[in-house]
Amino acid sequence: MEKSIDTGTMISETFQRTSLEPATPSAYSDFCHVGPDALVGIKRQQTNPPRWDGQGWQEFAAALRGCGIELRENIAARGAFATDAGGTAYGLPHGVVIARNAVQISSLLKAAQQHRVPVTVRGGGLTTEGESVAFGGVLLDMTGMSRVLHIDTDALTVRTEGGIFWHSLAEELRRFGMDYLSAPLNLTASVGGTLGVGGIDVNSPRLGCSADQALALQVVTPAGEIIECSDTQNADLFQRVILGYGQFGVITEATLKIRRYTPLRMHYFYYDSLRTAIEDMQLLNRNDASDYSGILTIMDCAVNLLVAFDSDEREAAFRANWQSHLRGYGEPGFALCMVRRYVLRPWKLPEAWYLYQRKRELFPEFRRSEYMRDGLMHDRTVVFSRAVWKFWGSKQMVIPDLATSAEKFVDAVERGNAVCRKYFPHYTLYCVGIKLRPEHKPHYEMSCIPPDAEGWAYGCEFEPMIGGQVYSRDYFQSFKNAIYDIGVDLGGSYYRFGGMMKGYIRRVFGDEVVDRHLAMKRAADPAMILNRDVIF
Numbered sequence: 001m002e003k004s005i006d007t008g009t010m011i012s013e014t015f016q017r018t019s020l021e022p023a024t025p026s027a028y029s030d031f032c033h034v035g036p037d038a039l040v041g042i043k044r045q046q047t048n049p050p051r052w053d054g055q056g057w058q059e060f061a062a063a064l065r066g067c068g069i070e071l072r073e074n075i076a077a078r079g080a081f082a083t084d085a086g087g088t089a090y091g092l093p094h095g096v097v098i099a100r101n102a103v104q105i106s107s108l109l110k111a112a113q114q115h116r117v118p119v120t121v122r123g124g125g126l127t128t129e130g131e132s133v134a135f136g137g138v139l140l141d142m143t144g145m146s147r148v149l150h151i152d153t154d155a156l157t158v159r160t161e162g163g164i165f166w167h168s169l170a171e172e173l174r175r176f177g178m179d180y181l182s183a184p185l186n187l188t189a190s191v192g193g194t195l196g197v198g199g200i201d202v203n204s205p206r207l208g209c210s211a212d213q214a215l216a217l218q219v220v221t222p223a224g225e226i227i228e229c230s231d232t233q234n235a236d237l238f239q240r241v242i243l244g245y246g247q248f249g250v251i252t253e254a255t256l257k258i259r260r261y262t263p264l265r266m267h268y269f270y271y272d273s274l275r276t277a278i279e280d281m282q283l284l285n286r287n288d289a290s291d292y293s294g295i296l297t298i299m300d301c302a303v304n305l306l307v308a309f310d311s312d313e314r315e316a317a318f319r320a321n322w323q324s325h326l327r328g329y330g331e332p333g334f335a336l337c338m339v340r341r342y343v344l345r346p347w348k349l350p351e352a353w354y355l356y357q358r359k360r361e362l363f364p365e366f367r368r369s370e371y372m373r374d375g376l377m378h379d380r381t382v383v384f385s386r387a388v389w390k391f392w393g394s395k396q397m398v399i400p401d402l403a404t405s406a407e408k409f410v411d412a413v414e415r416g417n418a419v420c421r422k423y424f425p426h427y428t429l430y431c432v433g434i435k436l437r438p439e440h441k442p443h444y445e446m447s448c449i450p451p452d453a454e455g456w457a458y459g460c461e462f463e464p465m466i467g468g469q470v471y472s473r474d475y476f477q478s479f480k481n482a483i484y485d486i487g488v489d490l491g492g493s494y495y496r497f498g499g500m501m502k503g504y505i506r507r508v509f510g511d512e513v514v515d516r517h518l519a520m521k522r523a524a525d526p527a528m529i530l531n532r533d534v535i536f
Contacts, residue, residue, distance in 0.1 A: 048089055048499050049533040052118050052136030057094050060115035060138075064097070067107040071138070072096045081122060081132075081139050087396040088473050089130025089499050093120065093139035099163060100144050102218060102226045102252040108140065109250070110224035112529045119529050121246055123190025124165060128399050130499030131245070131534045132193075142190055145252060148172045157215060158258050162192025162251040179261040182207045185430065192251035198243055198434075198448045198495060200459060202294035202306065205285040205433035211242045212437055218253035222525035226252075240520070243447035245497055246531035248524050262310045263376040264292065266366075269328030271303040272337055274417060278410050278431060278458075280326045281305055285433045285456055289322040290314070295431035298358050300417050301351065302338075308377075354426060394466040398476045400483035400501075401461045403448050404492040406433075409458040415486045416462050423479040426465035433458050446509055446517050446535065448495045459495055498534040505535055 064071050072078070073095040083090050099105055112119045118137030125132050142163030149159040153176055160169055166180065167187035173179055183189075184199040195217070199210025207213070216230040219241050227249075229238035240248040271277040277295055284290050284307065292308035305328055309315035329337060342352040371379035402412045413431060420427040434457045436449065443449040449457050462483055477500055484504045487494055493508060494501070506514050518536050522528065528536070 048091070048130055048133075049135050051091065052094075054094060054136060056115040056117060060111055060117045061095065063111040063115065064108060067104075067111070069097060069104055069108060072098075078139075081125070081134065081141070084125050084127040084130060084132045085397055086128030086130065086399075087394075088128075088398065088476055089133045091130070091133045091135035093134035094136055096139045096141060098144040099140055099142045099250075099252075102220050105140065105220045105250055105252060106224040106226055108138070108224075109220060109222055109530065112138065113223060113525075113527045116527045117529060118532055121193075121250055121531055123163060123193030124186075124188045126184075126186055126189050126193070127496070127498060128397050129496050129501055131497070131531070133499070135533065137529075140250070142192055142250075149253065151176050151178060151258075153178060156258050156260075157255055159253060159255045160191055161253055162190065162195075164191050165189065166191060166194070173258060174261060177261050178258045181213045181257050181259055182210045184210060191254055191256070193246075195242060195251055195254060196244060196246050200432050200434060200495070202292040202308070202432060205281075205293055205435055205456065206288065206291060208435045208437060209243075212435075213257045214242060214254050215257060216255040217241060217251050219249035220252055221249045222530040230255075239442065240444055243444040243449070245447075245534050247521050247535055250530070263373075263378045264308045264310055264380060265315055265376055266292075266306060266308045268331070269305045269307065269326050270331065270334035270337075271305065271328045272301065272334075272341065274300050274303055274413055274429075275410050276327050277303045277305050278413060280328065281431070281433065282406055282409075282456075282458075283325060284322065285435075287322065289318055293433070295429065297429040298355055299351075299427055300421070300429070301341075302334075302355050302359075396466055396471070396476070397463070398480060399461045399463045399496065400480040401459055401495040402483065402487045402490075402492050403434075403450050403453075403457055403459040403495060404487075404490055405450055405453040406456050406458055408490050408492065409460070412486060412490055412492060413460045416460060416483055419479065419482045419486070420462050420464065423475075423482070424464040424466075426467075428463050428465060430461040430463070431458065445513060446505075448493050450491070450493045452491060461495070502533070502535070 061071055061073070077096045078092050081096065082092055097108060109119065119140055120132065120134035120137060121140045121142060122132040123142045145161035145163035146165070146168060147161050148164065148169060149161065151158050151173065158169070158173065158178070165188050166183045169191060170180055170187065182199065182201040182204050184194050185201065189199070195211045195214050201210065216228060217238060219227050219229055219237060221227060227234055227237060229235070229241065231238060237248065241251060281293050281295055284293050290307045291310045291314055293306065295303060295305050297303045307318070309318065338352065338355070342348055371377060402416055404412045413429065417429065436453060436455060436457060437443060448459070464479070480501060484494070484501055488504065488507050497505065521536055
């Protein structure tokens, strides 16, 4: 006799469980390998948490005011944080606190633990999976802590508060003839938020991700302790906070490596093959042949490998030893290649027109006289932030990504490109390598760094060019699921965890790893109040 299963009971039990409880063997787990809170037999489309019910809020608010903490509960203050850069997740906090110092944040987290009030931390709000959207509880806005505290031009370090945006940090450093090392592509991200997720730049193949530039941190733990940590002091906490997606503390201050400022010279090589461009980029990385390298595409038709240098000596060595190995075209050669391509495919002339229009609008932005002099780029913060996002940003942004070892990367990008082709008429890919830390300085286990990567990891962001089009949230999520499935199949990882991809966490890391780190999270955060819906 076959065993019967009461699906109604299973669904009821599923909804009674909270998203904070670990998965345990039960009947419904046989039906859904995605997550314990998914409906039986229905493929998960979106996983934003329900709004917190507000129990204990008034007591919590009174406790904050008793500590002298300003809590803003009016709808204007709350509504300013209703969504993130993705524009697909929406929620409202019960109140907003502007971060002022570590002591204030410590008091807030202690009160949140006591009253079991969720705390969502927000920097630049550039998340795209709802990670910095509060579904009730208190939103902690870190932009109130945006000061540069000390610049040491001899030791080549800077001490800064965690809420500062990278472009503001760059402007302050420039006054002292200094510059950051590696920062995220969009410099309106906050330093603290970036260190918690990674941060990739076109010099990451040589210097590592932004988080690797952190020498020491001041962290307020979920229980409200203020702790200084580094690779040698409270190293376990340092490792979990770096690339830890805000689960184990709030970064209030950071000591970062910096360098002396130099303008850079950029070279562009154009390809009509993703595979060839990626292979050439990896060749440069393996041989330390450039200071900067990355791939930015317009669909898979116009693939641009950018290569840049901080010094004439490095550029000369590249020209002498490596430029002849690259299989890309210059602008005239690529134009002829495109003419041949579309003469043979006249039915694709609208695509050719789109590429031409994008080139005509975009290229002048990279060569504006305000920051280009004598062929040298004097302000990369403009090029790699404001100019890029002027043409890639939109009211809605979905940027699923894949991170793999070097060996798997071409396969990952080609498969992800096919998904983009299926779902959207226009899109862009951003590919870059990440030089990994030495083995004795590991990354957080549940991070964007794939477990099998050695020497370098490689990441690709898949971004639809939405423009004025309107797509449903479920359509976006189906697209992202198709990208995430590739990562699961290849044993890779992802840059953006949280919110609407949360159901993939166990599929990516496995129950043993997730449960081990969930136990760490519970030990550090007994009431599970800090950024609790991002991973666990």
